[in-house]
Amino acid sequence: MKYACITRHRDSYPVRLMCRVLAVAPSGYYAWRRGASPTAHALADEVLLARVRVAHRESRGTYGAPRVHQELRAQAVRVGKKRVARLMRADGLVGRVRRRGGVRTTHSAHARPIAPNVLARQFAVHDGDAPRALDRVWVSDVTYVPTRAGWLYLATVLDLASRRVIGWAMRDTLEVDLALAALRMALGARRPAPGLVHHSDRGVQYASAEYQALLTQHRLVASMSRKGDCWDNAVAESFFATLELELITRSDWRTRDEARRAIFRYIETWYNRQRRHSTLGYLSPAQYEAQLVPPSAA
Numbered sequence: 678m679k680y681a682c683i684t685r686h687r688d689s690y691p692v693r694l695m696c697r698v699l700a701v702a703p704s705g706y707y708a709w710r711r712g713a714s715p716t717a718h719a720l721a722d723e724v725l726l727a728r729v730r731v732a733h734r735e736s737r738g739t740y741g742a743p744r745v746h747q748e749l750r751a752q753a754v755r756v757g758k759k760r761v762a763r764l765m766r767a768d769g770l771v772g773r774v775r776r777r778g779g780v781r782t783t784h785s786a787h788a789r790p791i792a793p794n795v796l797a798r799q800f801a802v803h804d805g806d807a808p809r810a811l812d813r814v815w816v817s818d819v820t821y822v823p824t825r826a827g828w829l830y831l832a833t834v835l836d837l838a839s840r841r842v843i844g845w846a847m848r849d850t851l852e853v854d855l856a857l858a859a860l861r862m863a864l865g866a867r868r869p870a871p872g873l874v875h876h877s878d879r880g881v882q883y884a885s886a887e888y889q890a891l892l893t894q895h896r897l898v899a900s901m902s903r904k905g906d907c908w909d910n911a912v913a914e915s916f917f918a919t920l921e922l923e924l925i926t927r928s929d930w931r932t933r934d935e936a937r938r939a940i941f942r943y944i945e946t947w948y949n950r951q952r953r954h955s956t957l958g959y960l961s962p963a964q965y966e967a968q969l970v971p972p973s974a975a
Contacts, residue, residue: 705722733770743955802837817883844864877901
């Protein structure tokens with residue numbers, strides 16, 4: 678019996694660790710130790726804990742209690758968030774906490790023209806009571822990815838309304854073509870109407886004549902952060918912090934190609950389509966966009 682096995686080895690291993698390995702709830706074990714039969718609540722905890730573990734594992738170990746709770750609700754499991762938090766705490770399951778820092782990818786000491794800050798930190802996904810429309814504001818940024826072969830640079834374009842990554846590109850060097858490739862991907866995928874606000878930092882890639890010409894060609898409105906203020910581009914920074922937390926810091930890529938493949942899978946199969954975003958009511962960007970666009974228009 679599982680409970681008897683835990684008792685036999687409890688001087689050698691932590692009880693909670695053995696409960697986790699044997700897929701039983703600690704409350705059920707302690708009830709058995711007191712000589713009582715596990716209550717219906719304890720038995721229900723064991724069944725629920727199994728589902729909690731699956732949800733946590735399928736999130737790559739990144740979800741905390743709020744997102745695990747939303748995942749269970751999406752599976753029609755009726756359970757309170759506090760109960761999920763209690764089971765996760767007892768089982769040693771935790772989400773991952775953000776940490777940010779590293780090399781600088783914004784080189785703003787240049788003489789190229791700087792666009793005004795049109796966006797002005799208007800990051801909300803709602804415009805008053807209504808959801809913000811898609812393809813009205815895009816945010817762009819560049820980050821670095823460490824590999825054993827050297828840095829890999831990643832440029833992204835996100836739709837502010839859905840937080841979806843709609844354009845991305847990876848290069849071995851931090852050149853203008855990196856940001857241009859991400860923007861071209863976004864333009865090809867979304868075909869925005871004139872007047873869309875494109876926000877970025879003041880980096881030389883975004884202030885370059887080539888980049889600004891592409892914005893002008895598609896009649897997009899350039900917007901740039903104030904000097905040295907990363908909060909003016911907080912949505913793009915937030916995506917990179919999530920990518921770092923959930924993928925980069927947990928990986929040790931030997932080559933840039935390994936990193937490219939992993940980042941592609943992360944963006945296209947996990948972040949855009951599955952990862953629950955608290956700003957979007959715990960929907961993924963793709964799910965959120967599906968709610969905004971009528972099926973006939975999709």
